[in-house]
Amino acid sequence: MSSVWRVADVVGTRMETPTARTLRLRIPGLHGHLAGQHVDIRLTAPDGYQAVRSYSIASGGGRGALEPHGLAEDELELTVEELADGEVSPYLVRGLQIGDQLELRGPVGGWFVWHDGDAGPVQLIAGGSGIVPLMSMARAHAASGSSAPFRMLYSLRSPFSGYYTDELHTLAAEAEAPLQLDYVYTRQAPPGTSTPAGRLTAEGLMRRVLPASDAPTFFVCGSTPFVEAVAGWLVDAGHDAARIRTERYGGIGGTP
Numbered sequence: 001m002s003s004v005w006r007v008a009d010v011v012g013t014r015m016e017t018p019t020a021r022t023l024r025l026r027i028p029g030l031h032g033h034l035a036g037q038h039v040d041i042r043l044t045a046p047d048g049y050q051a052v053r054s055y056s057i058a059s060g061g062g063r064g065a066l067e068p069h070g071l072a073e074d075e076l077e078l079t080v081e082e083l084a085d086g087e088v089s090p091y092l093v094r095g096l097q098i099g100d101q102l103e104l105r106g107p108v109g110g111w112f113v114w115h116d117g118d119a120g121p122v123q124l125i126a127g128g129s130g131i132v133p134l135m136s137m138a139r140a141h142a143a144s145g146s147s148a149p150f151r152m153l154y155s156l157r158s159p160f161s162g163y164y165t166d167e168l169h170t171l172a173a174e175a176e177a178p179l180q181l182d183y184v185y186t187r188q189a190p191p192g193t194s195t196p197a198g199r200l201t202a203e204g205l206m207r208r209v210l211p212a213s214d215a216p217t218f219f220v221c222g223s224t225p226f227v228e229a230v231a232g233w234l235v236d237a238g239h240d241a242a243r244i245r246t247e248r249y250g251g252i253g254g255t256p
């Protein structure tokens with residue numbers, strides 16, 4: 001099923017930030033998904049030119065994670081960051097309308113996923129739009145009532161570029177299955193924050209992640225340079241490479 005192109009209906013949209021938009025899609029025949037999976041989107045121009053891009057699923061997997069958000073089993077949500085010089089993302093963020101249709105393949109992926117039966121500690125590390133599949137895991141974790149310790153480190157440019165801010169704070173305040181949440185602001189920190197803005201460093205990372213003695217499973221997602229820097233620092237600090245799962249979104253340059 002996942003290798004077949006299907007037609008998805010756009011049934012809702014909302015802006016998360018001035019440059020990031022969540023798309024709610026209905027995919028007839030879809031029966032849920034796993035937290036952390038992605039889909040491929042294919043756009044076809046009138047002259048037949050096609051472009052395919054991958055997008056992580058933001059909504060939590062499983063019925064329990066869908067219902068609180070009013071999602072049906074055949075629906076999912078993506079969040080797309082607009083790259084100013086991009087071919088596909090500006091259309092998904094600015095051009096696509098409710099009622100439009102997209103070609104979609106998936107859900108895809110069986111390694112970068114969190115299963116609600118996994119009881120071990122989890123450390124999520126997001127750079128920019130890499131928060132998307134990690135939010136799916138955080139939502140699935142909260143909905144399942146899992147007792148697995150969950151900690152998230154979210155590196156972003158400024159408080160204005162954060163996705164899902166209110167919901168993340170709600171998840172962090174959950175009485176059961178709370179999410180321990182840490183932010184790193186790379187360009188502008190919120191007023192009153194004791195740590196000045198600046199790129200994540202190896203030392204800053206180690207202060208904000210579960211220790212190697214807890215043997216956490218890491219899920220690291222973001223631009224390719226961000227993921228490679230973080231994964232390297234974790235291994236250097238003694239974390240087992242076999243427990244570091246990564247998803248690279250592409251791009252060149254520094255950490256977000």
Ligand SMILES: Cc1cc2nc3c(=O)[nH]c(=O)nc-3n(C[C@H](O)[C@H](O)[C@H](O)COP(=O)(O)OP(=O)(O)OC[C@H]3O[C@@H](n4cnc5c(N)ncnc54)[C@H](O)[C@@H]3O)c2cc1C
Nearest residue numbers: 053054055056079080081085086087088089132249250251
């Ligand atoms: C498994 C997977 C899941 C993904 N999930 C998401 C998601 O949930 N949300 C999301 O917004 N994107 C996600 N991406 C990235 C997405 O697939 C596209 O690469 C992105 O939207 C850019 O496409 P574009 O056509 O607009 O830009 P392109 O025309 O492909 O590229 C334009 C320019 O931007 C650069 N660029 C491409 N990607 C990045 C990047 N990540 N960071 C910085 N510069 C970049 C290119 O090198 C190029 O210079 C995911 C990628 C993968 C592989």
